[in-house]
Amino acid sequence: MAEKSVKNIFTQGAIEPVFISDSIAKHSSKTNIGAHSIFLGQVRKDVIDGKDVVAIDYTTYEEMALEKMHEIREAVFAKYPLACMHIRHSLGKVDAGKICLFVFTSSAHRKVAIEACEEVVEKIKAELPVWGKEIFEDDTHQWKENK
Amino acid sequence: MDITVLFFGQLAELAATNETVFQSVIDTDALKIQLHQKYPQFADSSFIIAVNKILTDQNTPLFNGATVALLPPFSGG
Numbered sequence: 001m002a003e004k005s006v007k008n009i010f011t012q013g014a015i016e017p018v019f020i021s022d023s024i025a026k027h028s029s030k031t032n033i034g035a036h037s038i039f040l041g042q043v044r045k046d047v048i049d050g051k052d053v054v055a056i057d058y059t060t061y062e063e064m065a066l067e068k069m070h071e072i073r074e075a076v077f078a079k080y081p082l083a084c085m086h087i088r089h090s091l092g093k094v095d096a097g098k099i100c101l102f103v104f105t106s107s108a109h110r111k112v113a114i115e116a117c118e119e120v121v122e123k124i125k126a127e128l129p130v131w132g133k134e135i136f137e138d139d140t141h142q143w144k145e146n147k
Numbered sequence: 148m149d150i151t152v153l154f155f156g157q158l159a160e161l162a163a164t165n166e167t168v169f170q171s172v173i174d175t176d177a178l179k180i181q182l183h184q185k186y187p188q189f190a191d192s193s194f195i196i197a198v199n200k201i202l203t204d205q206n207t208p209l210f211n212g213a214t215v216a217l218l219p220p221f222s223g224g
Contacts, residue, residue: 130223
């Protein structure tokens with residue numbers, strides 16, 4: 001694997017809506033694209049044993065996660081005729097209601113963009129070494145587990 | 148022979164560190180035994196193991212300088 005093609009996907013804190021709109025705007029010159037599909041993960045204020053989750057604190061095994069993300073990206077590009085794919089995942093503390101995952105796929109037609117986007121999201125959830133610590137309003141916490 | 152062991156997520160919290168070094172462990176089965184002796188608080192925790200960033204689900208020989216990561220269930224996204 002070419003080291004230079006392993007891209008960073010992590011960003012400290014929440015992913016701001018303006019980053020997402022800028023990302024969309026950058027594609028206006030790529031006129032071969034006819035469809036974008038976007039998934040946004042948002043930190044949910046779960047209530048567990050009567051206590052509100054106020055934030056999730058994300059950590060990762062960064063070197064391994066970036067290599068794994070590279071593998072996922074290559075596999076999805078090999079399977080679908082995508083024009084491009086952009087991924088951002090938060091690290092550190094993200095408050096409830098804020099965006100923590102951004103997956104953006106683009107292609108000539110909608111089905112490819114939608115299916116590829118879903119596949120990337122599922123693979124990120126299942127295969128990326130990232131851990132979320134759910135922080136409650138009273139500063140206690142528990143470790144999240146993906147279902 | 149030094150084996151670096153990395154802890155993540157809940158395991159880092161339970162171990163109260165992100166990293167430690169073990170000497171003279173020949174494979175991942177031997178490492179697991181030593182880990183549970185050194186960190187009895189791991190007894191109820193599930194994790195998978197990556198040796199030099201490659202996931203392994205069977206006993207794997209360890210060589211000097213290897214990095215072993217203990218990975219609790221993932222919860223990204």
